[in-house]
Amino acid sequence: MFDFSLSPALMDLKKRTAAFVREHVIPEERYLDEHTGFPQEKLKELRRKARAAGLFAPHVEEEWGGMGLSMREMSVVFEEAGHSLLGPLALNCSAPDEGNMHLLEMVATPEQKERYLRPLVNGEIRSCFAMTEPPPGAGTDPSLLHTTAVRRGSEWVINGDKWYITGAEGAAFAICMARTEDGQGQDSRQPRASMFLIDMDNPGFQIIREIPSLDANFVGGHCEIALRDCVVPEEAVLGAVGEGFKYAQVRLAPARLTHCMRWLGVAQRSLDIAAQYANTRESFGQQLGKHQMVAEMIADSATEIHASRLMIWHAAWVLDTGGNGKYETSMTKTYVAEVVNRVVDRSLQICGSHGVSMDLPLALFYRSARPFRIYDGPSEIHRTVIARQVLKAAAQAAQVEGFIPEGAAVSPKTSEPEHHGEGQ
Structure with a gap:
């Protein structure tokens, strides 16, 4: 039996989130400027109120200062928060920080979590995710990743260009994707790649400009970034070398x-x-x-x-x-x-x-x-x-059932490369 009902606790959380957005967040929308964004002092005050209301960082485990909600519970709370463009910011569950928090929870070492995850969850800092590149680099096709990271003793030297990196202006650190020569990548069809935690004050990590954009309301904008001999220590590697994808x-x-x-x-x-x-x-x-x-x-x-x-x-x-x-x-x-x-x-x-x-x-x-x-x-x-998945499933079913159209060449091993989204 499918149960689409919300538990009493989740229904209460839904109502409290809706009330918070209606009473505290929406009235502040008049201060959201398409050129200058939302004033930081007002965001801090909204986050203070969200903490007091027990609505802060709903997606993060309690160990790191969040509410520890499941994805189903998050779907209810995030939708209510999304009634205002400022709602996810107030609850500290907006992109790109929300996705970075999830990644850090899953992959980071205990030391990396203390250094990057905890202050991110607390709302003390912001972050960005640097994967997309300008042509001819990687956009939706990960095989075009041009940014490289070369091991030099106990350090890595990263060079490349990144494009449309959301939230970069004012962020404390970036999670950066780069090609690496060593490490055992998961998929031979893709270049070996690794993720690196780069502090934004690293002299080799330069914000070239904030790109003028149709959506002008993201905190930190969408930025063009140049990495020029950006040196990071071995402990900056996020997870295992070669497993970036x-x-x-x-x-x-x-x-x-x-x-x-x-x-x-x-x-x-x-x-x-x-x-x-x-x-x-x-x-x-x-x-x-x-x-x-x-x-x-x-x-x-x-x-x-x-x-x-x-x-x-x-x-x-x-x-x-x-x-x-x-x-x-x-x-x-x-x-x-x-x-x-x-x-x-x-x-x-x-x-x-x-x-x-x-x-x-x-x-x-x-x-x-x-x-x-x-x-x-x-x-x-x-x-x-x-579509590829549907066609692959149809081919497998045809072989199992013994029905293959005359002249058809069907391989159940047909598969497609992973895809990776642009921005955010």
Whole structure:
């Protein structure tokens, strides 16, 4: 029997998160500036209130200062936090820090956890994840990774360029992906790569610029970075040498899903705003919401949000029960990213000139949500991976059942390389 009910404790947590965002976070949105971001002193105050409300760092184990929620529980809390672009920041569960915290929990040594994870969970510092590179370097194709790390005695020397690194400005450290000559990589189809913890004050790690972007509300922006003879000690290696792509999957599969959780909150709030407007706006002798085409947009949005929520919950269940969730999170990310864009677009359309104005948050949501279809893997890449898995399963079933079309060349060993998303 499938049980979609929320436990009394989780329902209480959902209500408390919703109330916190409504009463403390949304009123502060007027201070969010697309050029200068959100004032740090106000963010510190919101985080102080989130701690006092027992809502801080919901995704991290209690040992490191978090709430220790499961993925299913996170899906409920993150969605409520996502009703405001500031909500995940206030609860310290926003990208890219949230994904980095998860990776550090899974891979870092005890010493690395004390140095990087604990202050990150406490909200004392920020971080970034430096994997994406400018052409011809790695974007969604990991085999194009150009940044190199060469062992020199007890140190590593890293050289390369990184692109669109979210949150880099003002971060305390970066988790950087680089090609390494030694180490046993998990997959022979990919170059051997490793992850390195690099302090941002390292003279070889230079922020070239903050890239002007459609979504201008991320703390720390999206930055172009140059690594020039960036020297780090052996203890800066995160995990085992040569296992960087395996660790990237440890980070990216859950991160794809938590992005969906947060953005679904944006979609739900957009629909709420549009529905309220449609109930009060008079047009051609009746309420706007009673016009058939407007009602259709509202119905489609509600249906797609519901389907997205169920997909998120199922993928969360897969991860909670020990599955790698690769295909479930790919399908969910593709679907939810496109749903969020459609819902925000419809909501803006329903609200007309008010939707376009900055009096409502819909215009900001519209700009901010569009890149969701690109980062953590463009929809086209996810669809390719999903299709290959479906075709592989069909080929295997055909062999098992003894049904192979005449002239067909079928190999059950067909597989595809891992994919890695851009940004975030």
